[in-house]
Amino acid sequence: MNISSIVSRRSIVRIAAALVSIGALSTHGVVRADSGTTWQKVKSEGVLRCGAAVSPPYVIRDPKTQSYGGAFADLCRGFAQKLNVKAEFVDSTWPNLIAGLQSKKWDMALSLSDTPEREKAVSFSAPVTESSVTFAYNKNNPKFKSAPTSLTDLNRPDVTLAVMAGSVADKAIGDNLPKATIMRLPGADEARLALLSRRADVLADDIATNMLVTAAHPDSIVAFKPEPALAALPANFGVNKEIPVADLAVLNQYIAEQKQSGAVDRMMKQAVQQTLDAAK
Template identity: 25%
Template sequence: MKIRSLILTPIAALALAPMAHAQNGGTMARVKEAGELRIGVVSAEPWFYKDPTSEQWAGIGVAMGERMADDLGVALFPVETSWANAVAGLQANQFDIMFVLDAIEARKRALAFPENPLFYYAMGALVKEGSEAKTWDELDTPETRIGVTLGTSLDLSVTEMMTQAQISRFSSNDEATDAFAAGRIDAVVQFHPALVVQYSRLRMGKVLLPEPVDPVATSAGMRQEDSTEFLDWVNTTFADLYAAGVPDELFGAYLASKDIDPNGIPGLLKEDW
């Protein structure tokens, strides 16, 4: 199924801290010495999900971290943060890596990113059932109230692209979706895998990928440091995992865990769209 045909029915500015460099041998040395890989996590399905009962973290980003920690022979240690604080958290050495962090230019001035992408997704919108909008321009009207998650790359994109719509910013994906469910906003803009999961929770509105649809490469941020050992290892690992189709495997497994049929839903490998 082509991504441009996906429609599921009854189914402020980025704040960055100054550049900082890790010391004492670099991240790889710290990970091996401590015996743990610390990853930043934030409540945002399907990337990161904290079970309210067990308080255990799951999601695609967590599963990716588990695979990489296993490769290094260390334990995985999730550190809770937010999208808005992810850059500062990395620079302050609160965690070693943050998955699903897009390598936009502002972040690249503050963090290190691998050349190879983690995987790809596309910007989508959860809109009211009766909406006839098919393009981003048709959503950009003075009457349209759009919700986006503060501090994400989507926050930046929507701010630049939507010059007429009313933009509301929320601290998490769930808060934005809850505002949609309550009728306080008319559309939620998130990347398509997140919207699929959000729709499965709400069972209202419809998910669409407004034209133009462009694949967006997501990545993982790390501290800038003199040693490139950790960065080089992440870069090679991302290439190997992508070539093996692991991102789609993890996405499909997470959808299945939420009783969502992954068939017909574009995955995370753009070549299959």
């Protein structure tokens, strides 16, 4: 047998192997859950570890039981059930979510927005829901003689904005409001309390979170949504950058199923109500 025949046969074998791999992903539109190493490792350990930083209504922590709720926590449990393992929530903060993925302290990070900067460090699932940054403020604050209509109205040294350190909102206001005074706090609760206690004039946060604040305090707190939307980004699961394409497809398929069935919308509504009830 000559060399060209050997090369030809090897090429055929490689092509056949590639086709088999593709077929494992796409046969009847179903992705095999055991096609990659990430979920195989999760299955062997029996635990899906989810890094969680509190951000209602996406990620909620019950102050009495310390258990996690919210749409992303519910999805984590559902995906763990799909893999036939137990969901385990690992406490984190926003600045540490990415580092935890890189060091493999957890398998997924909850409610992490996909940005070009973050894509250099980690990978992301398909979008679960859409988000943008809005601004909640006390309508009786004398600093706002009229309601803000643009970011320029907030870009003043005498205006203090509370924000979760390391969040998308933190970067957005840092880039767009250089003259404002920024109070960076470790979590959503601390940032919200800064507004309610009037230590801060404005709360910069995700649109859903600020909807909760205004709903809980309708007599005093209102929200301003810039146009065009500021930091309009999807909310996703973050995963380690080494995740195989096939494994990411398994997660994305699960998300698509939950969105199509209406489960994500129901989870969000339940999370909003749960957060409001807890605030009473």
